[in-house]
Amino acid sequence: MLGRYNIVLAVEQDAEILLRDIHPDIKKELDILSNLNTLDLIKENIQTADDAWSVFEGEQILCIFGVGQRTLLSDTGIPWMLTTTYIKQHTRNLLVGTKVVLDYWMKRYNKLENFVPSTFTSSIRWLKWAGFTIEPSTANIYRVVLERG
Numbered sequence: 001m002l003g004r005y006n007i008v009l010a011v012e013q014d015a016e017i018l019l020r021d022i023h024p025d026i027k028k029e030l031d032i033l034s035n036l037n038t039l040d041l042i043k044e045n046i047q048t049a050d051d052a053w054s055v056f057e058g059e060q061i062l063c064i065f066g067v068g069q070r071t072l073l074s075d076t077g078i079p080w081m082l083t084t085t086y087i088k089q090h091t092r093n094l095l096v097g098t099k100v101v102l103d104y105w106m107k108r109y110n111k112l113e114n115f116v117p118s119t120f121t122s123s124i125r126w127l128k129w130a131g132f133t134i135e136p137s138t139a140n141i142y143r144v145v146l147e148r149g
Helices: 011-022 024-033 036-050 085-106 121-129
Strands: 004-008 051-057 061-070 076-083 111-117 131-135 139-148
Touching: 011 024, 011 061, 011 076, 011 131, 024 036, 024 076, 024 111, 036 061, 036 076, 061 085, 076 085, 085 111, 085 121, 111 121, 121 131, 121 139
Parallel strands: 076 111
Antiparallel strands: 004 051, 051 061, 061 076, 111 139, 131 139
């Protein structure tokens, strides 16, 4: 428990809870980036992550976030965060938590890397604020990178 938040290891059942109130932008991003149905994709992210955490306020899930290693021999982590519509009420705490989690992950990985649709301006602003470099990858997708050092 961290203040009013309960941060716990993510389990597959959390995917079903998150899906009920998934943020529309997150749903759209998942549809763009994968052919899996949304529930299966969320479960897969939880199962394959090196770390996966769920954040609750009371009974309400706010987000699930995690990181996975690109390959067994790689020092690159693939971070991800899936939010519900309730996250907007917790922006300040999200920003504080972002820095704490990224500092922790950067002790384990030399680089964090993932992709985000270019139309998701609020996500891109947040990632820039967190220190990620935003690089065009394709016409509609940006590669986001955070490197140690």
